[in-house]
Amino acid sequence: MTAGDPGGLDFWSFVELANRRLAEEYGFKHQLATELLLTLNRASNIVTYDLEASVHRPHGLSWSGFRLLFVTWLAGPLEAKKAAELTGMSRAAVSNLAKTLVADGSLNRESGVRDGRSVLLSLTDAGHRDMIEVFREHNEREDEWAGVLSPEEQRILVMLLDKLVTSRDQFDVRGRN
Amino acid sequence: MTAGDPGGLDFWSFVELANRRLAEEYGFKHQLATELLLTLNRASNIVTYDLEASVHRPHGLSWSGFRLLFVTWLAGPLEAKKAAELTGMSRAAVSNLAKTLVADGSLNRESGVRDGRSVLLSLTDAGHRDMIEVFREHNEREDEWAGVLSPEEQRILVMLLDKLVTSRDQFDVRGRN
DNA sequence: TGAGGCTAGTACATGTATTAACTAGTATCT
């Protein structure tokens, strides 16, 4: 083995090991960047997985399904395209998801009047009732997560994450269709 | 429409609108937590998607494929289970992915000697060469992303993200199998 | 030593994402 016994590695000792080898053996330079993106990715995955498993699946919703209903709930009836932008999904994903949510009875889909191509999404009454309940649980869970940071820390974190993604106009970023 | 014309909504005005309605119309309390998790999720998705589209897909790798090869590269030959822990995937995902990466010729899979149930993953020579090149591009791209924050800000961000996920022992978090 | 329980990995069915190709409606420009 080149890296010693990896049996006891946890995430942080892996990051440390990785950074050391990347720098010393291969001469890569941007270690802090690697560490940052690894940590960002991991934090998001852990939190998302927990919310989906503990809140949404028990209500028969996928994480994506929740996100789509959430923006539809709060941003009023909106076009599928807008929903895709706000949720960060592709238009095709919204189209597919909408189909199942309509079948489940939580979403309405009607053609737009101004633009005949567009589709307006809105919640059904049942969908609205469900969202209030699901979001109640979701919000409690979110608070448990966020609560390990002070409000000040939370604000800093939001600010830094925002800065990270909004400054991306500085280079050519690949986004979804 | 209950929410006014949503046509001009971008992510941040949506968050603002959502928070206002959640608080005023429905009486939900943990707005900062909602904002934090929405922002975290979004930042991670945007950065990940960009890296995958601009670096990994052109090399014929999925994001997950890259992650698996990455930990295998740096943490030496390791058991599939360990790889699952480090990448945050399920064991089944590692098993499936390994199958395709072995077929692609970048990964070796051999049975463990100590434990006959386990499987040891390691890079082939070709896989090793590929990783060096792919990671070079990956690391440059990471640096472009991280570079919009000062090193000090990057460190704070890493620290806060770490605090967020490592304090989770305080409550019962759902993790993958 | 052998029964029961545990663990690593895999196969399968399912769900859901992606891209690319397509349809149909809209906008523009002459």
Place this chain on the structure above:
DNA sequence: AGATACTAGTTAATACATGTACTAGCCTCA
């Protein structure tokens, strides 16, 4: 008005992750 280009949405093929159920190997302890 008509040709052309563009845009919204859907569909189809494909990729991949999940949970569940299973197999096979290990461990313990009586």
